[in-house]
Amino acid sequence: MISTRLLPLALLLIAAGLGSAHAQDRGVDANNITIRSNITGSLTQTAAGQPGQSTRQTIAIGGVSGKINANDINATANVFAAISQTTTGSSRQNIGIGAVQGDVDARNVTVNGTAIGAITQNGLGRIDQRIGIGAVQGTVAARNITATGVAAGVIAQTGTGNSVTDKQLILVGGVSDVDGRNLTATGAVGGVVTQTAVGAIGGTNVQQLLIGSIHDSQVRNVTTNGAVGGFVTQIAGSGLGGRNLQVINVGSVNNSSVRDATTFVVVTGNLTQIGASAGNNNTQKMILGGIDGR
Numbered sequence: 001m002i003s004t005r006l007l008p009l010a011l012l013l014i015a016a017g018l019g020s021a022h023a024q025d026r027g028v029d030a031n032n033i034t035i036r037s038n039i040t041g042s043l044t045q046t047a048a049g050q051p052g053q054s055t056r057q058t059i060a061i062g063g064v065s066g067k068i069n070a071n072d073i074n075a076t077a078n079v080f081a082a083i084s085q086t087t088t089g090s091s092r093q094n095i096g097i098g099a100v101q102g103d104v105d106a107r108n109v110t111v112n113g114t115a116i117g118a119i120t121q122n123g124l125g126r127i128d129q130r131i132g133i134g135a136v137q138g139t140v141a142a143r144n145i146t147a148t149g150v151a152a153g154v155i156a157q158t159g160t161g162n163s164v165t166d167k168q169l170i171l172v173g174g175v176s177d178v179d180g181r182n183l184t185a186t187g188a189v190g191g192v193v194t195q196t197a198v199g200a201i202g203g204t205n206v207q208q209l210l211i212g213s214i215h216d217s218q219v220r221n222v223t224t225n226g227a228v229g230g231f232v233t234q235i236a237g238s239g240l241g242g243r244n245l246q247v248i249n250v251g252s253v254n255n256s257s258v259r260d261a262t263t264f265v266v267v268t269g270n271l272t273q274i275g276a277s278a279g280n281n282n283t284q285k286m287i288l289g290g291i292d293g294r
Contacts, residue, residue, distance in 0.1 A: 027067030027103075037062030037077040037098075045085045054090040054126075059083060062113070063099040063132075068106070073142075075100060076112040083119045090126035095119060098149070099132035099171075104140045111136060111147050113173075118154040127159035127166040127197065134187070135171035135210075140178040145219075147183075149173030149212075152190045159197045165204045168195045173226075174210030174249070178217045186225040187212030187251075193230065199238040206245045207234045212265075213249035213287075214256055222261045226251025226289065230269045237276045244282045246273045252287040265289030 045057045062077025077098035085093045094101075098113025113134030121129045130137075134149025149172040157168045169176075173187025189211055197205040208215070212226030228250055236244035247254070251265030265288050275282030285292070 027069065030068070030070040032072045033064060033068070033070050033074065035062050035064065035075045039077070039079045039081050042082040043084070047087045047091075048089070054092070055087045056092050057085045057087060058094045059085070060094075060096045061098070063096040063101065063111070064104070065096065065101040067103045070106045072108045073100060073104070073106050074110045078114045080116045082117050085120070086122045088124040091123045092128040093121045093123060093130070095121070095131045096135070097133045099135045099137070100140060101132060102138045104138060104142070106142045108144045109136060109140065109142045109146070113148070114150045115155075116152050120154070120156045121158070123159045123161075125161065127161040127168070129157045129159060129167065130169045131155065131157070132171045132174070134173045135175065136178055137171060137174075137176045141180065142178070143181045145175060145178060145180045145183045147173050147175050148186045150188050151193070154191055155193045157195045161197060161199045161203060161205070165206065166197055166199050167206045168197055169208045170195065171210045173212045174215070175213070175217060176210065176215045178219065180217070180219045182221045183214060183217075183219045184223045185212050185214050188227040188229075189232070190229040191231075193232045194235070195233070196235045197237070199236075199242055203238050204243040204245070205236040205238055207236055208247045209234070209249065211250045213252045213254065215249060215254045217256045219256065220259045222253055222256075222258045224251045224253060224261070224263045224289075226264070227266045228269050228271065231272075232269065233272045233274070235274045236282075242276060242281070244275050246275065246283070247285045247287070248273065249287045251289045252292065253290075254287055254292045261291060263289045263291070
């Protein structure tokens, strides 16, 4: 028992311990992580922001995010549902389906994501929109990485921005910002995928779509497989003096350091990029089963 004389000191020590626990990094250390998710129905997030305020919307299904240290990570998600995010004001919208995102250190990472239905993101203000289906993104270090993503239905990102830079990113079986030894990325899209961004005067719109592709990474051995059987469209419009960067990667390696690479691509649909009118700088890239090195 603790005497009444020592009770105040004990309470102080407990409080100090709790305070230090809250201050510690809340990352996860694990041996093996295995996640399985199957979702049907609908998921909706709606928020109205105010000037000077920001909104963060996140929907993570069968994935891993944040600071993770593990031996093996295996994440699988099958979604047969409608997913919608809508905001006004400065916003960051993130949807992950069978995805790994964040600061991850692992031996083996395997992700599988399937999305059948409508996935939409709508923002008014400062825009940062991200969708990952069977994708790996972030500061990820792993020996072996396998990413497989399938999307069928409608995927739409729409933003009217008012900041210096507005970003839209979609990864289907895509990999970005990783350091690994062996990597296989496989992505297939059947349906309609649209990215639409209207930026401020002098602003920059960045639109990227990775289907079975690798971007901004350092990997020794890479195999990519990409297939599109639908309609993919990017539309960007900045005010006078703005910049627009539009990139579509299908079964490709872009802006990455690799030693051995094997790519495969099948496109039976329509890929379209529409830039802004006169008075703007437009950069448009379609890389289909190709290698675009640093």
